[in-house]
Amino acid sequence: MDLDFWLPLFFAGAMGLALLIYVVLDGYDLGIGILLPFAEDSEKDIMIAAIGPFWDANETWIVLGIGILLIAFPQAHGQILTAMYIPVTLMLMGLILRGIAFDFRAKAIAHRKDMWNAIFAIGSLITAVSQGWMLGTYITGLGQSGISYLFSVLIAVTLPALYILLGSAWLLIKTEDELFDKALGWAKKSILPMGAALLLVSLATPLISETIADKWFSFPEGLRLLPIPLLSMATFAGLLWLLSDQKTLRSGREWLLYAGLILLCVLAALGLAYSILPDIIIGQMTIWESASSTKSLLFTFWGTAIVLPAIIAYTFFVYRIFSGKATALTYE
């Protein structure tokens, strides 16, 4: 087998998977963080409890994603992170604020709790916005022109909407009664802006990147892409129906909204992968050009092949331990 060919492809896939898992998992943490100011004080504790045992591990997926970029594609890693210096720095500060606020609010003197709640929300919002900015910069092929910035801004406001939806969907799974109703309301409010933004981004993408436009609108290769927008639209319609009908969500199948959103994210990721691959920096560098030596990749491959299934297995184990509706967190 031709390792020089397959290993970079494997790691590109692993990186995409890690970042997808990150968006789906930490997305709900960040969304709940952004929603925190809109809840009553008593509800805030439950919302925090809904993410308490998970957020730390969820956040680790972005470390893995960036880690793979660094391990497998060191040539691209430096260029990408240098070009994204400002949004990356902002995101890191957001992540720092979110993470410390989570722990400080539980231990701080009572009158400081409001301050930590605010920091938690602001940190989550900064993180979400800068991740959108990063994604935008990435899709434009690290473009520095005015149009590129505009496009990045567009995605920067889209991503928080997606995270808010994920957060609301997670709250449906983890909460009951009034907070459940509130979460449904938040989901209903955010789904249309999210859908509109997603559509806008999809329309803008081929305009911003010639490489992507060539792939989408070439015949007949472009047809292979067709199932993705069709399925996305069907999924989106399904989500709209779930939220307007509400009966399904209220009859013990509240996980459907979160599942539907995961499907939407998977489809978006597939579309993105189709548009980008085999480049790692769009229009500039392919995954093979930027890959580490095959020997180094192989060394990491074996570790990944053994450890990643174990990680997924114990992640499931821990999610099962904490399954069911969230109750107030105790260290008991």
Next chain:
Amino acid sequence: MPDIDPYILARAQFAANISFHILFPSITMGLAWILLFFRLRFTTSGDKHWEHAYHFWVKIFALSFAIGVVSGITMSFQFGTNWPGFMERTGNISGPLLGYEVLTAFFLEATFLGVMLFGKNRVSNKVHLLACALVAVGTSLSAFWILSLNSWMQTPTGYTIENGVFYVDSWTAVIFNPSFPYRLAHMMTATMLTAAFLVMGVSAWRMKQKVDGPGTAKIFKAMAVMAMIFAPLQVVIGDLHGLNTLAHQPAKIAAIEGVWETERGVPFTVFGFPDEDTRTTRFALEIPYAASWILTHDINGEVRGLNEFEGEHPPVAIVFWSFRVMVGIGMLMILVSWWAGWELFKRKQKPSTWLLNAASWMTFSGWVAVLAGWYVTEIGRQPWIVHGLLTSAEVVADHSSGIMLSTFTGYMALYVFILVSYIATLRYMATKPAASLLAMDQVPGQATHQQPAKGA
């Protein structure tokens, strides 16, 4: 915009971040094992005091861990944003080592931390003990990989270079490079001491303030015993580490000792002010022949001086002084722990006020020693990023100094804010009377009101 060399700013920013970061792992790595010990003592003896000790300290552990994680993430990104050339040149080596850290350590500790912190009611005691153990193993595994990479940067082996890019010859040689075993042992012992003195110091402070529970004295004693063992052990490990450095990085040793010219029978300078312009150490207080004896175990042994490393040695004064701060605190640690041992075991008395005062003053001594130690080894590696092969200046990113300066200011403000909040919170928790120790089984804030468990 102020005209400051972006290279200096990149270094300052990374140094600030890594200094801030290491404070927290140096607590959690040791504290994870101490918490496991508390849990095991309770499980085997049924003594409630150990359980209370666990509950008190697991909160501080959670807080320290969270700060360690978020500042650690910052570092993983700053490799790319500040030192892109480092990854481009050494990616074949540093990439997999960092990757194994994420895969084997980060997920393990982050995932089971959830069970450790919030799962005690949901799983059996055995599974909870296992979660505590896995978190401890995870933190130590993390140290294993990152120290392996750091050691490789100090004493690179197992590589070949083609067109400026490093390739791996032997993974065993890369991972178990010459300075790695010493650095790992030195750092792990340092974290044990940092955590032991933190727990001891806060316990002493609580006893002094008379807010302690009956178990606090037990914890104090256990930590004193731990420090009595690890503090002298650290001297032995540190000495071996130093000899290893002499063999592989003689310029660093020359800076540590302030030896300007290669000589025989070199004295050890206890105090003094090294001056690189005049190449002298002013106001030097010296012990004759001591440096030769320590480094070569022969009073007339030859020590290579800084003159042999013209333009390739680290800044002298800061390395010289950091070393003395580190060693000084190590000596204080031996003194305080053995004094505690003498009072607690030989005279079988309650700790005296003097001892409690000394121990509370030593609460954060581990931090100072760890930072000083890392400054010795990291600044001591300069101007190299990979010793003898690649300089830091070659791999720095070319951001404008304006951007670097503003992000640097942002990070510093954030770190100062977090540090102040951390110490204030620690103080607040330590001040709570022990009567509330029982009530504090409930996390304040997260459970200000009891929700009936539904559907769980």
